[in-house]
Each structure stands twice: as structure tokens, then as C-alpha cells.
Amino acid sequence: MDVDANRPVRTTVVEGLLDHLGAPVVACALDTAAGPPPPLHAIESPAVDGAVRLRRTEFAGGRACARAALAELGVHDVGVGRRGDRSPIWPDGVSGSITHTDGWCLAVAGLLEPWRSVGIDAELVGGVDADVSRVVFAPDELAALSDRPDAEGVVTAAFCAKEALYKAQHPLTALWVDFTDVVARPVGAGEIELAPLPGAAVAARIRHPVRSRWTTLEQHDPGGGRARSIVVAVVAVAEAPATGGHAARAPR
Incomplete structure (x- = not known):
């Protein structure tokens, strides 16, 4: 699977892993290895203030995927902040998760019951x-x-x-x-x-x-x-x- 180095793209293969939920679920991926880190939303930046470049890049890539998935669900112009325990803060009504490995970032978000x-x-x-x-x-x-x-x-x-x-x-x-x-x-x-x-x-x-x-x-x-x-x-x-x-x- 080829993933864009500059912007997140949907990955239907991963979405298919959750098709049994019977609810809107979107997965987006991005490869940060070949491009500059994407910009962070204002509420996301404090989580990596002072972090090394690799950590900032991974964090930014994961958050970019999260925001792209949210936009596909109709939730626009929001950031995904971080709690004190390092867990993401998703908008109300959304369940989501973020991961990254070796510069490759992925996020999934769905409109699920609470x-x-x-x-x-x-x-x-x-x-x-x-x-x-x-x-x-x-x-x-x-x-x-x-x-x-x-x-x-x-x-x-x-x-x-x-x-x-x-x-x-x-x-x-x-x-x-x-x-x-x-x-x-x-x-x-x-x-x-x-x-x-x-x-x-x-x-x-x-x-x-x-x-x-x-x-x-x-x-x-x-x-x-x-x-x-x-x-x-x-x-x-x-x-x-x-x-x-x-x-x-x-x-x-």
C-alpha cells in the first residue's frame, strides 16, 4: 500500500477490519519518512513542546491522520489534544485511536455508542x-x-x-x-x-x-x-x- 508522504489518505483495508461494527468508521494513513512533518493544530502543539524532532514528526503525523479521519466523518476544524496520561482527547461522540511505527502513521475514528x-x-x-x-x-x-x-x-x-x-x-x-x-x-x-x-x-x-x-x-x-x-x-x-x-x- 502506497501512502502519501505529505497528506493523509484513507485506507479501506483497515476500515474493513472494523466493518462488523455497523457504524461509520474511517482510517487514514500517512508516511512521514519522506516529507516534512505536517502542521499541528493549536491545541495539539503543547503536547510536544521541547520534544525531539522524531517525536514531533510522529506526533504530528498521527494527529494529521486523526484530523483527516474526523473530517471524513463530518467533524471539521478540530484538533486532537492530549490528556495528562497521554491519551488523545477526541470530540464528543467519536471514538478513535492513533498509532505510528517507523515513520508510518495511522488513525482510526468512528461514530460509536458511548x-x-x-x-x-x-x-x-x-x-x-x-x-x-x-x-x-x-x-x-x-x-x-x-x-x-x-x-x-x-x-x-x-x-x-x-x-x-x-x-x-x-x-x-x-x-x-x-x-x-x-x-x-x-x-x-x-x-x-x-x-x-x-x-x-x-x-x-x-x-x-x-x-x-x-x-x-x-x-x-x-x-x-x-x-x-x-x-x-x-x-x-x-x-x-x-x-x-x-x-x-x-x-x-
Whole structure:
């Protein structure tokens, strides 16, 4: 997939990962590697005052994608600020998420019910090395993910799925979720099931298990540089109704 280096473009492949929601969802991507960082909205700039150039570029690219997605939804002339916990501040009525990896930025935004939220994460295929894997996955979990012909992509997807789950649940619960609070397992082509451990606080706050959908995008450099394989994973989370502390099971 070729992404414009100067302006965000819609990516229908990623939007298709969320088509089961039955709600307007837009995904936009931008490659900052070959061009100057896009301008920031006035409410976005303070978040990266004094930051190094790479951080400012990634932040600006992600925010540009977020604003482009919002514009496609009919929400114009707004910025996406940042809370003290570093989470984005989306306009009322919008659920969204932002990610970036290796200069490639992506944002997704949707007009969802207030009890639903989306998350997205991206990583270069093979970017989850052995040291990272030991932090993110339990030994048995990693063994199951690795015992596949496409192990490198699946392990990367499981990492992204956990990151996306954290981003999706946080606006609903304000909880910190550790990587090892959730078990990931592949359940089919392009799908990862995420199950919170019974003792994890998030298990009582969201419907679970959660299905993450993922895909691999081939990002080609129009300038003739290296091609990149990027895994993108999305998660849609529903808040659990009050049921005496027990989370409702998500529909299959």
C-alpha cells in the first residue's frame, strides 16, 4: 500500500477490519519518512513542546491522520489534544485511536455508542524481538503463537492486538492493563482472541473475550527505498453492563 508522504489518505483495508461494527468508521494513513512533518493544530502543539524532532514528526503525523479521519466523518476544524496520561482527547461522540511505527502513521475514528471504543496499533513485521516477547507474553502463550508457519507475523499481530486493546479499553475504564493481564491466541486467519485473566481488573469492566482483527500491509517507498511489511491490528471493546462485578460475555 502506497501512502502519501505529505497528506493523509484513507485506507479501506483497515476500515474493513472494523466493518462488523455497523457504524461509520474511517482510517487514514500517512508516511512521514519522506516529507516534512505536517502542521499541528493549536491545541495539539503543547503536547510536544521541547520534544525531539522524531517525536514531533510522529506526533504530528498521527494527529494529521486523526484530523483527516474526523473530517471524513463530518467533524471539521478540530484538533486532537492530549490528556495528562497521554491519551488523545477526541470530540464528543467519536471514538478513535492513533498509532505510528517507523515513520508510518495511522488513525482510526468512528461514530460509536458511548459504551463502545476502538483501538489500533501497528508494528513492523519482526519488530517484536525475543526480549520484548518475554515481557509481553507468558511462556506457554508465546509457544502457542510461535508454533505456526506464519509465526513472525502472528507474534507481531498478538503484540499489536494487546496494545490496541489497551488503547480501546482505557477511555471506558481508565484502567492500566499490563501485557500479561491478557492472553492472546490465534483463532483463524487474521484474528487474535484476547482473554483477560480472571484476576485482572479489566475482566470485570469489558465484555470478553475480545476479537482483534489484523492484516499485513506492504508499504512501498515511492522514492525507491526499502519496502516495509507492517502489521496493523484493531480492537473494538464494549463496556460490560453492571452485573454484580461479572463481565458479560462478548457475542461470538
